Amino acid sequence: MESGTLRVRGARVHNLKNVDLELPKNRLICFTGVSGSGKSSMAFDTLYAEGQRRYVASLSAYARQFLGQMEKPDVDQIGGLAPTISISQKTGGANPRSTVGTVTEIHDxxxxxxxxxxxxxxxxxxxxxxxxxxxxxxGRVAALPANSRLHLLAPVVDNRRGEYHDLFEEMHRDGFLRARVDGQIYSLDTPPELDRYARHSIEIVVDRLVLRGDVQSRLEEAVDNALRLGEGSLIVAIEGEDDRLLSANFDCVKCGVSFVEPTPQMFSFNNPSGMCGDCSGLGTCVLISEKLLVPDSDKSILDGAVEPLGDVKSNRWRYHLYEGVAEHLGFALDAPWSDLTEKQKKGFLHGLGDKKLDFNYTNQSGNTWTHRDRYEGALDSIEERLHQGNDKVRRELGQYVRTERCSTCDGGRLRREALGVLIDDQTLPELTSLPIEESRRFFHDLRLTDEKAIIAEDALKEIRGRLDLLNDIGLGYLTLDRGAHTLSGGESQRIRLASQIGSGLVGGLYILDEPSIGLH
Ligand SMILES: [Zn+2]
Ligand SMILES: [Zn+2]
Incomplete structure (x- = not known):
């Protein structure tokens, strides 16, 4: 068997006229020709189709039933064919959650x-x-200047009200001699009388040390005791210097806020534990624009000033709600929209929050009853339809909304804790917003400390390799946060080729359709 070439004999698919062809392997081969000359018939309908068919035929009967039987292309013989992978022009669909970064797995x-x-x-x-x-x-305490005189303190009360008689007594019983209360050291024999309505901070003095050569084991014991008593935090106090607060927890020692240890999920905008809550990880928010909503402000609400509401009288229930809120806010439904105050417009459109109003509902038989309820706003139903609606509703209502960058995450899509995690002073969204040729340089230049370098080795190798590849195939101008659905056919095809190659599968025959289409 000759394996160095791919041989086609007598291909007659579509308009191919009994074509014979020999192609070298491991080469980039281009089919060119005018439209209708049979390029696609050879590449896709003959080579790709037969490669797929043979691959599928080699699978078990069980697996084949899921893949469907493929028809044999009209060709006498094909030799030296490898499994074929077709990368077509179709873009990655309209899913706004896919980006260049996620498609290439670089984001992972x-x-x-x-x-x-x-x-x-x-x-x-x-x-x-x-x-x-x-x-x-x-280690950090031991690294302080030699002969430093220090107090090792365990924080037990942080800026809280109370007298703390029991606490002082208990600590004294446990063998501690001193405590620092509001910055002042006291003996626990005679603890201070505290104002129960004022806020206090109390730290127990676990040990007093002078840093000398023989102090190590005593220091270790003191640190253990202080961390236990201080639930993971301790303070090193040296006279005349600022306190040093050291913590075994993920805490901000300044604000006292606790954080969770970062996990990979925290950096996924497609995962509830990582996404920005205000934009659901999309980086953009949909806002309804009043200008678009009310194109003619000379009209009244009754005349249909608020366009998407349609004929407000057509729905008896909605109409009585509008009457109720108009009465409450002091305007008439037949007054021109431009005569309404900002407060009236806002209340009518966006509702009145938790405030309850009286509404009078008259049914078809003329009976009236009064109920007391919240008013959710005329736009509530529109927003609801927009979020749940099918594509048709979205298109219909889409003309009244505009999309804005989410102000909570500033378009970064991630929750705040994730945006606080930095590598070389950069957040993850900052790096993914760089053109690939620049982020590539960043990751090549990145120098981590020894310990981190070992942890990062595998991930960093993948990131560098994939960014290099994207840059090499001419996509260095794209950013990783670019939405996959906004890519041109050629860009998207190359990216999928890059992720194929990145997956490390070798020996395949890749068939691409006009890979230069729409490139910059
Ligand atoms: Zn803080
Ligand atoms: Zn957001």
């Missing part, structure tokens, strides 16, 4: 990298947070 490796090697920062004050091991804490 970025998530791992950020979870394992990123440095979390407090979402309140921006200062660095990080859990330290007990040994790291001991």
């Amino acid at each position: 490796y970025l998530r791992v990298l950020f979870a394992r090697c990123g440095t979390p920062h407090c979402t309140e004050c921006g200062s660095e947070i990080g859990a330290q091991t007990r040994d790291q804490i001991v």
Whole structure:
């Protein structure tokens, strides 16, 4: 069997006239010709179809039933054929959750990298947070200048009201001699009388040390005791210097806010534990525009000023709600829209929150009853239809809405905690918003500390390799956060080729359809 070439004998698919063809393997081969000359008939309908058919035929009967039987193309003989993979022009569908980063799986490796090697920062004050091991804490204390005189304190009350008689007594019983109360050291024999209505901070003095050579084991014991008593935090106090707060938890020691340890899921905008809650991880919010909603402000609500509401009298129930809110806000439904105050317009469109109003409902037989309820706003039904609606409703209502960048995540799609995790001072969305040729340079230049470099090795290797590949196939101008549905056919085809090659499968025959279409 000659395996170095691919041989086709007597291909007659569509308009092919008994074509014979020999193609070298492991080469990039281009079919060119005028429209209708049979390029696609040879590439897709003969080579791809036969490669697929033979591959499927080699599977078990059980597997075949899911794939369907493929028809043999009209060709006498094909030799040296490898399994074929077709990458067509069709774009990745309209799913706004797919990006260049997710399609190429680079985003998955970025998530791992950020979870394992990123440095979390407090979402309140921006200062660095990080859990330290007990040994790291001991090491940091031991690294203070020799002969430092220090108090090792366990924080037990942080800025809370109370007298704390029992606490002082209990600590004294447990053998502790001193406590620092509101910055002042007291003996627990004679604890201070505290104002029960004022806020206090209390730290137990676990040990007093002078940092000398022989102090190590005593220091370790003191750190253990302080961390136990302080539930993971301890304070190193040196006279005349600022306190050093060390924590074994993921806490912001300044704000006292606790964070969870970063996980890869936290960096997925398609996962509820990672997505920004205000935009559901889309990075954009849909807003209804009043200008578009009310094209002619000389009309009254009754005349149909609010266009998407249609004829407001047609629905008896909705109409009585509008009457109720108009009466409550003091305007007439037949007054021109432009005569309404901002408050009246806003109340009518967006509702009055939890406030309850009286509504009078008259049914078809003329009977009236009064009920007291919240008014949700005329747009409530529109927004609801927009979010649940099918494509037709969306198209119909879409003309009244505009899409804006989400202000909570600033378009970054992720929850705030994830946006506080930095690598080399960059957030994940900042990196994915760079053109690939630039993010590629960032990851090649990235130098991590020894420990992190080992943890990051695999993920970083994948990220670098895939970014290089995308850059090499001429897509360096794209960004990883670019929506897959906004790519041109050629771009999307190349990206899928890149993820195929990135998957490490070898020996296949890749068939592409006009891969240069729509490229920059
Ligand atoms: Zn903070
Ligand atoms: Zn958001």
